[in-house]
Amino acid sequence: MNKTVYGVLTLLLNGYGLPSFINGNTQKGILTIVSGIITCGIVSLINAIKGIIMGIKILQMTDEAFEAADKKSFEDAIVFFYKD
Numbered sequence: 001m002n003k004t005v006y007g008v009l010t011l012l013l014n015g016y017g018l019p020s021f022i023n024g025n026t027q028k029g030i031l032t033i034v035s036g037i038i039t040c041g042i043v044s045l046i047n048a049i050k051g052i053i054m055g056i057k058i059l060q061m062t063d064e065a066f067e068a069a070d071k072k073s074f075e076d077a078i079v080f081f082y083k084d
Contacts, residue, residue, distance in 0.1 A: 003066040007058035014051020015044040 008041030010019050036044030058066065065069065 003058060003061065003063055007055045008059075010051050010058060011055030012051075014054070015048035017047070019051075019054075 006019075006022065009022070015027035015036065020026070020032060022028035031048060032043070036042075038045070061069070
């Protein structure tokens, strides 16, 4: 995936667990959505703030660094509740 597209989507839609779905981990994505609903949006707000931070970091990376980076590490830094 393109670094710019991934970074912007992380900035805008991390509260809904989109990076998890993009990386192929639907379980984390669904858990992010469910935990946001259960906590009346508190977890979604926290994930959205983390998404802004991670999106900015991703957009500042070089293309080579982005390709070499493990996308799961982005996801683990973003997701609030769930750990494998």
